Amino acid sequence: MGKKYVIGVDLGGTKILTALADLEGQILQRVRVETGANEPAEQVVRRINTTVEQVLNEAQVSKDDVLRIGVGSPGPLNIKEGIVLFTPNLKWNNVPIVKMMSDALGLPVLLENDANAAALAEHAFGAGKGSSNMIYMTISTGIGGGVIINNQILHGFSESAGEIGHHTIMADGPVCGCGNRGCLEALASGTALGRYGREAVERGVDTLIGEMVEKIEDIDGSVVTRAAQEGDRVALEIVDKVANYIGIGIANMINIFNPEKIVLGGGVTKAGELFIDRILQTVEERALEAPRKLCEITFSKLGSDVGVLGAIAVALK
Ligand SMILES: [Zn+2]
Known part of the structure; x- marks a missing residue:
């Protein structure tokens, strides 16, 4: 049997x-x-x-x-x-x-x-189903992902391929957890979102972000996202900045891997509608036209499972 x-x-x-x-x-x-x-x-x-x-x-x-x-x-x-x-x-x-x-x-x-x-999982059961070349990108505390080429996960020579969060977006950018400067993760993760929020409050600008928490240390990505959802101008500018970096990262992925689909998951993308227009705009401005036109950018369907x-x-x- x-x-x-x-x-x-x-x-x-x-x-x-x-x-x-x-x-x-x-x-x-x-x-x-x-x-x-x-x-x-x-x-x-x-x-x-x-x-x-x-x-x-x-x-x-x-x-x-x-x-x-x-x-x-x-x-x-x-x-x-x-x-x-x-x-x-x-x-x-x-x-x-x-x-x-x-x-x-x-x-x-x-x-x-x-x-x-x-x-x-996204490839077999989720938003990537039916595509043979797909990239999954998860944006939460950090940024990670996986690259599927011809229905196979790309492992690389020593199984460390697909570290999407650690490609450089800004040469002199902030120091990343990996030791490099200006990685996508250092600029566009939930952690970065929270850092931009704290910096704005410390600068003393007029924003809801500081009013939503008791202590400045309590400002994290979800606080900034909530302020943006309530229409706070400073929070919206932060979200726009982060979405632009994510768009740059995606444009790089499109140029290098020519995927059919890019699936975005992780906590930050729960508020995906805040980010998506700017992401798509940046991708349109920066990715090569031929592979970009054929690439669908979509959100994870599988949630916490x-x-x-x-x-x-x-x-x-
Ligand atoms: Zn890094």
């Missing part, structure tokens, strides 16, 4: 979401637990294994009917060897997660970085 199910594990810094799905990617059962990121890796992996047993028990599905487990994890990873090399959020170093899981569970396990997994659906997409590969 053929295998009928796969399991996806979305491993994050704060929570683990594990789901059982059929071979069409339809989620049948899910379990969500706290990651416990301060505990040793062995304990966290044991907790992951427990969630796998749990979804199987709750759905009354036997392991014999499971094709594979896909795991989406923060990186950097060694995908071929199934090792999480290092993750700042989990404080992991060289954790052989694939071996630890497959030894304990007796099932094949495939590892993928979370941004690539999300790209595969994108991570676990990504892990499921990895398991179905």
